[in-house]
Amino acid sequence: MTDRSEIPWPTVKRLSLYLREAERRIEAGATTVSSRQLGEANDIAGTQVRKDLGHFGQIGKSGIGYQATNLVMTLRRILGLNRSWRAVVVGVGNIGRAILGYPQFSQRGFHVIAAFDQNQAVVGEKIGGVEVHGMEALIDFIENEDIHLGLLAVPSEVSQQVAELLVEAGIKGILNFAPNRLLVPVGVVSVDLSRSLEMLAFQVSSGLTGEPPLGD
């Protein structure tokens, strides 16, 4: 394994796709997968797949391909999925509720432990088996319950402020649903629905078809 910080971001974005494909093939009975097989469902060339996987050493066998279960284990390890992640949802509006009701997350080791909201009207509610607490309980909860990730679904006017609160409490990463950049010293990935819709509007207006470069 090479130093993870040397892996190009475009490669990282594809690793999830390879992992899924490998898992699908294993379920279909495969014990071995080729670079072409790993890429074809997502229109990624075999060469590209091999270059990407090459970052982790020589893990394939010429003439055969990749040992499927090994590959899955390697990808899981690189992506950081060989552990369990404890997360809280902050902001129980529409998006927060959707996350709380989304069972797929726990399949990958992401566990939503609790939710928080400023609005006293929703405090005490239970959504998808997860209890909603008041914001004043946030810091203690994160510290005491060993929470790693924050799923941030608050209005954009307060997202930076709440993000800083999370970081102060010791959180390690934030999935941000607000349409603005967060300046915090932890990992951040943003999901910006308005922006996605606008990119779609551009595509349609331009008469473009299919997905833009690499499923983003």
Added chain:
Amino acid sequence: MTDRSEIPWPTVKRLSLYLREAERRIEAGATTVSSRQLGEANDIAGTQVRKDLGHFGQIGKSGIGYQATNLVMTLRRILGLNRSWRAVVVGVGNIGRAILGYPQFSQRGFHVIAAFDQNQAVVGEKIGGVEVHGMEALIDFIENEDIHLGLLAVPSEVSQQVAELLVEAGIKGILNFAPNRLLVPVGVVSVDLSRSLEMLAFQVSSGLTGEPPLGD
């Protein structure tokens, strides 16, 4: 204005950000914005902003910057936001419900006209003022109500099939929430929450901080 199909995709992804920033500055009383101002909130260099905007002709003034309201109009036109988009939500699970309750969309001219689901138990329900219909009504509705976009929030096992249905009915673009590529001859933008979480896990595991290249 140049041919839109010649605009590089990385540029398109940034246009939404410039538009937002320009609008924010106008609200704050600005009549003029510089390339540096447009980029700084998102950590984009002034040169980059100018190269991007250069695709639409020479719309700035040396020493001054860009006429704010003009710029907003231009960006809106390029992105295809100078019109109204009629959309339907297909699949009224957690994500579908979240979209239906999300009022911000209509601010940008995206109007969710109706929702559809296979499950008879939710048909007839009204969510966020939008009625849920059965899947059998989908094709006629799209044709008769002049629907342009489909917001696809169905399980991944059926997403390709439903996408084909939408295209057959004449839809022009799909915002896809299922974790798989859609092979259809219309515009597609995907929002893949599991993948975003996995990229976040990678970042945190690697000790990386801040956002990956350009807020994606």
Added chain:
DNA sequence: TTTTGTGAAACGCTTCACAGCG
């Protein structure tokens, strides 16, 4: 002086071409 617009250079990722292994 501030800021745009733009060729040219630099950079990073993708694709090619092919050696080598099973």
Added chain:
DNA sequence: CGCTGTGAAGCGTTTCACAAAA
């Protein structure tokens, strides 16, 4: 042969450097 791994070439985007406009 089929498939991997990889140096080298190719390509598209970003950054630099600077001329020109207000």
